Structures are given as C-alpha cells and as structure tokens.
Amino acid sequence: MSTHQRGRRAAAGADPEPPVTEHTPADPSCTRWSSTGLGASDAFAYWADVVCEAFVGVAVRPSRSVTFEGRIEASVLDGVGFASLASSPQHVVRTGSLIARDPEEVVLANIQLRGRARLEQSGRVAVLAPGTMAFVDSARPYDLDFADDFSQLVVKVPRTYLSHRSLRGATAVALSPSGPGRVVADFLVGLGRLRDHDPAAATALLPHAVELLDSALGWAAEGALPMTSAAALTRERIHQFVRRHAADHRLDAAAVAAGCGVSRRTLYRALAEDGDTLTGLVRKVRVSHAQRLVRAHPDRPLATVAQECGFGGEAQLYRAFRAVTGMTPGAYRAR
Structure with missing residues (x-):
C-alpha cells in the first residue's frame, strides 16, 4: 500500500497501516519519513503515526489549520537514536494511558534548531529557542507545543545508559544557548552529522556524548553549573573505568580501585554518596551492553551475549537482566 493510500485509510477511520519507511541505500539503519505528496487530509494522519514510531507513543494534533508538511530522518548509533525533524506547527502530548501502552523508558534530549517550542513536564515549563536544549522523561506525562514551523534534533537515549543520574x-529545564549546555548541544548536532558519513568515528565518540548528556542533566537539575567535589570527580573516574572494562570477568573492587588510583574505601564512599554500589554499577553497565547486543544481533545466542558482556554465564545474565530491566532477555528481544 502506498503512503497516499495509507493516509486515506487513516483519515477514513480504517485501521492504519504501519508508516511507510524509506531506508537510505548507503546506510540501511537510516530511515526517512516525509509527508510530501500526501493530500491535506492524509498528511497529518500519516505524520501522527510516524512520530510515534520515531520517538515514543504520543497524541499529535496540528496547532492550527495549515497545509501540513513534516519530515524526519532518523538513525540509531549503538542503541542511541538521532532524529532530525522539520515540521509545521503541532501539539504533542504523552499521557499516562499512552505510557502504560508504550512503557519504553528513554530520555529525549530536544535541541531546538529553528522556531520556538513550549515544553511542560512535572510542573515545570521550558521555552525552547534556537540553540536551546531541554530533556524529556518518557516515563512521565509531558506536553510539547510548537506554535510555528520548526526543526529539532532529538537524541533518544535508553534510561539504562544514564542509570547513575537522577x-x-x-x-x-531550558539549557541556554549561551551557557555550557550549548557545548553539549553542538557536540550532539555534530555527532549526528558525522554519523551520516563516518559511522565508525561516530561510534567511537558516542561514549563521550553520553557522558556529556550526564553532565547536562546535572546542570539542568541544579539550575546552574554544579560545584565539582573530589568525590564527584572520583565517581566519574569510576564510572568511566567500569564502562571500559565491564566485559572483563575479573573486574572487582581491587581492580577498579587500582585503575582509578584510589583505595577501596574511597571507592565505596564515592559511590555511596550517589546511592550506588560497585556491584550495582557493574551489573547495570553489563546489562546495558547486553541490551545493545540483543538489539543489534537478535540471533546471537544468549550464552554468547553473556560471555561478551562479562557475565559468568547465561543464568547470571538472566538474573541481572531481570533485576535491572524488569524483564528477561528473551522478553526484551521479543519486544
């Protein structure tokens, strides 16, 4: 069925077909959607489905009576989504019932490139102007209103990738285009462009992007640049060391402490200040790696995944995966 026929079915109240996607020949992981060529009654019905497929389940409606046009180009880099979109005005709402039907827990970093937007979540309101970045938690309701034509880069990060940051x-919370958040936003925009022509280089830089997002989340939560304590710096070294060496079956407190140049007592104390333990951190990092492998290689045996992620065996992977994600690796793969 063509996109035009699909849009007509949706507008007529028939069961909608999945959005028609276009994969770029040079990069099959890059998907493009566009309402160009659809009739006025079809374009928005198509777009509403596309937004849900590219991001999370939401209700979408046009902000005013206009000829609607929208396009999205999305790709996934080691489990992190990058989506560039340009669209006519619209109003986007994620409600509790939609969250129940689509429980995926991700953090969306919305970077405004053109136009303005109003974001509301948890009683806070952020106005996004070009260059501004703000975070959205998919696990809670939110309201996003675009009064005019706009474009954004949206970075979609699984919650488990940022598990040590509340x-x-x-x-x-709007991170100003004149503040340190702009450095993070510019890095993400550049990484999204690099992904198009040099995926290997972009993959190598991705861990730095996740760490920058962690920092930006901290700035947003505190409303200003945080005071960096010795414990915070130690904690960051610990997280980086664990991420680099999580696949090593011999990783333990002695190895992490030695690798970070601290005593085991300092190691435990630094993590405890963040409400974490070394065992919990290693487990979360290993499970996060397992999630990426399960998504990227759905036919790979779980015993092999367990080995590559540093688990002692498939049973250990099963227990850790369920403790962190609330589901088994098989259920996660099927979903």
Whole structure:
C-alpha cells in the first residue's frame, strides 16, 4: 500500500497501516519519513503515526489549520537514536494511558534548531529557542507545543545508559544557548552529522556524548553549573573505568580501585554518596551492553551475549537482566 493510500485509510477511520519507511541505500539503519505528496487530509494522519514510531507513543494534533508538511530522518548509533525533524506547527502530548501502552523508558534530549517550542513536564515549563536544549522523561506525562514551523534534533537515549543520574528536577529545564549546555548541544548536532558519513568515528565518540548528556542533566537539575567535589570527580573516574572494562570477568573492587588510583574505601564512599554500589554499577553497565547486543544481533545466542558482556554465564545474565530491566532477555528481544 502506498503512503497516499495509507493516509486515506487513516483519515477514513480504517485501521492504519504501519508508516511507510524509506531506508537510505548507503546506510540501511537510516530511515526517512516525509509527508510530501500526501493530500491535506492524509498528511497529518500519516505524520501522527510516524512520530510515534520515531520517538515514543504520543497524541499529535496540528496547532492550527495549515497545509501540513513534516519530515524526519532518523538513525540509531549503538542503541542511541538521532532524529532530525522539520515540521509545521503541532501539539504533542504523552499521557499516562499512552505510557502504560508504550512503557519504553528513554530520555529525549530536544535541541531546538529553528522556531520556538513550549515544553511542560512535572510542573515545570521550558521555552525552547534556537540553540536551546531541554530533556524529556518518557516515563512521565509531558506536553510539547510548537506554535510555528520548526526543526529539532532529538537524541533518544535508553534510561539504562544514564542509570547513575537522577532525572528529578532535570526535565523541562531550558539549557541556554549561551551557557555550557550549548557545548553539549553542538557536540550532539555534530555527532549526528558525522554519523551520516563516518559511522565508525561516530561510534567511537558516542561514549563521550553520553557522558556529556550526564553532565547536562546535572546542570539542568541544579539550575546552574554544579560545584565539582573530589568525590564527584572520583565517581566519574569510576564510572568511566567500569564502562571500559565491564566485559572483563575479573573486574572487582581491587581492580577498579587500582585503575582509578584510589583505595577501596574511597571507592565505596564515592559511590555511596550517589546511592550506588560497585556491584550495582557493574551489573547495570553489563546489562546495558547486553541490551545493545540483543538489539543489534537478535540471533546471537544468549550464552554468547553473556560471555561478551562479562557475565559468568547465561543464568547470571538472566538474573541481572531481570533485576535491572524488569524483564528477561528473551522478553526484551521479543519486544
């Protein structure tokens, strides 16, 4: 069925077909959607489905009576989504019922490139102007209103990638285009462009992007640049060391402490200040790696995934995966 026929079915109230996607020949992981060529009654019905497929389940409606046009170009880099979109005015809402039907827990970093937007979540309101960045938590309702034509880069990060950073107070906070958040935003925009022509280089830089997003979440939560304590710096070294060496079956407190140049007592104390333990951190990092492997290689045996992620065996992977994600690796793969 063509996109035009599909849009006509949706507008007529028939069961909608999945959005028609276009994969770029040079990069099959890059998907493009566009409402160009659809009739006025079809374009928005098509777009509403596309937004849900590219991001999370939401209700979308046009902000005013206009000829609607929208396009999205999305790709996934080691589990992190990058989506560039340009569109006519619209109003986007994620409600509790939609969250129940689509429980995927991700953090969306919205970087405004053109036009303005109003974001509301958890009682806070952020106005996004060009160059501004703000975070959205998919696990809680939010309201996003675009009064005019706009373009954005949206970076979609699984919540487990940022598991050591609380989202409390960090969402719907505008990080100014004249502040340090702009450095993070520019890095993400550049990484998205690099992804198009040099995926290998972009993959190598991705861990730095995730760490920068962690920092930006902290700035948003505190409303200003945080005071960097010795414990915070130690904690960051610990996280980086664990991420680099999580696949090593011999990784333990002695190895991490030696690798970070601290005593085991300092190691435990630094993590405890963030409400974490070394065992919990290693487990979360290994499970996050397992999630990426399961998504990228759905036919790979779980015993092999367990080995590559540093688990002692498939049973250990199963227990850790369920403890962190609330589901088994098989259920996660099927979903």
